[in-house]
Amino acid sequence: MNITPINCFQEGIQFATTGKIWKIITDSSMPVIIVQTRDGDAYQTAFTAINIQSQTTLWQDFTLEESWWVGMSLLSQGILLLHTYPDTQKPQPQGLIALEIASREVLWQTEELHFYEVIDNQIVVTSSTTSSNSYLTIDIKTGNVLERFQELPTGLTRKNENKSMIFPFHYQDEMAYFQTVAVFLKKKFNLQIVQAVDYLEYDNFIIISYFYDNAGDLMNNLLVLDQNGQVLFHQNIEKQLTGIGLDTFFVFKNELFFVKHKTLLQSLKL
CATH class of the missing domain: 2.40.10.480 (Thrombin, subunit H)
Structure with missing residues (x-):
C-alpha cells in the first residue's frame, strides 16, 4: 500500500x-x-x-x-x-x-x-x-x-456534552454508505477496507479512518484528502486490533485530533 x-x-x-x-x-x-x-x-x-x-x-x-x-x-x-x-x-x-x-x-x-x-x-x-x-x-x-x-x-x-467536538459518521460494513466509501477507496487507491469506516467532510477536507486486514491483523489508518482527492495525510494509527472502535478522530477549533496506538494524542491544524 x-x-x-x-x-x-x-x-x-x-x-x-x-x-x-x-x-x-x-x-x-x-x-x-x-x-x-x-x-x-x-x-x-x-x-x-x-x-x-x-x-x-x-x-x-x-x-x-x-x-x-x-x-x-x-x-x-x-x-x-x-x-x-x-x-x-x-x-x-x-x-x-x-x-x-x-x-x-x-x-x-x-x-x-x-x-x-x-x-x-x-x-x-x-x-x-x-x-x-x-x-x-x-x-x-x-x-x-x-x-x-x-x-x-x-x-x-x-x-451532547461534547457538542464543541465534531465527530465523524461511523458506517459499518452492512450500511450503504460504507459501500460507497469502500468503492471510492478501492478505485482510487486500491484499498480493501473491512468492517467499518469513520467519515467526515469538514471545510475543504475529506477525513477517513478506515480498517483493513494485514496478514490476519486488523489495522486502522487515518487518511485526509482535499476536495480534489489529493492525499494530504496518511498514517497508521492502530495495529493488531481485536475489534473496531468508534470516534477514531474528532475536530475541535479547526484542528484534527487522533490517538495513535492508544498512548499518543496528536493534532493537525486544518
Whole structure:
C-alpha cells in the first residue's frame, strides 16, 4: 500500500502517556482539552489539561483520592465535572466533583447529584434524594441548585456534552454508505477496507479512518484528502486490533485530533 501524502499540515499538539488514553473532552468557551488516561497495571486514572492554542500542558497526571473508579462528565466554563462509581459491581456514574482548571482546586463535591445532560446551556442533574423523575439545574461554579423540574420543560434542546467536538459518521460494513466509501477507496487507491469506516467532510477536507486486514491483523489508518482527492495525510494509527472502535478522530477549533496506538494524542491544524 503506497499512498504518498503531501504532509502540508502544521502539527499541533503531541501528548504521550504511559497509560492508555481513555477519553478526551473539550470546552467550547476556551482552547483547552482534558485527557483522561487509565493505567490498568497501577489501577490509576489520571487527568491532563492541555491548552491547544499555546500547545502547552497546563497540568499533567492529576489524580483524586479515588484513583480508579472515576470518570469525566463535562468540561464547561473552565470547570471539569467528574463522577465516581461507588458500586464497582454496577458501574453507574454517581456523585459530582467540580475541579477548577486554572487552579486545579476542587470547588465543591456531592454524592447526591448525578450529571444528566447539558440542555440549552443549562447543566441538568438528577438527585438520589428525590424522585427519579425529578430534574435540577445547577450552578457549575458552586453546585447550588438553581431550578427544579418534575419533568423537563418541552422545547428544551438536549445537547451532547461534547457538542464543541465534531465527530465523524461511523458506517459499518452492512450500511450503504460504507459501500460507497469502500468503492471510492478501492478505485482510487486500491484499498480493501473491512468492517467499518469513520467519515467526515469538514471545510475543504475529506477525513477517513478506515480498517483493513494485514496478514490476519486488523489495522486502522487515518487518511485526509482535499476536495480534489489529493492525499494530504496518511498514517497508521492502530495495529493488531481485536475489534473496531468508534470516534477514531474528532475536530475541535479547526484542528484534527487522533490517538495513535492508544498512548499518543496528536493534532493537525486544518
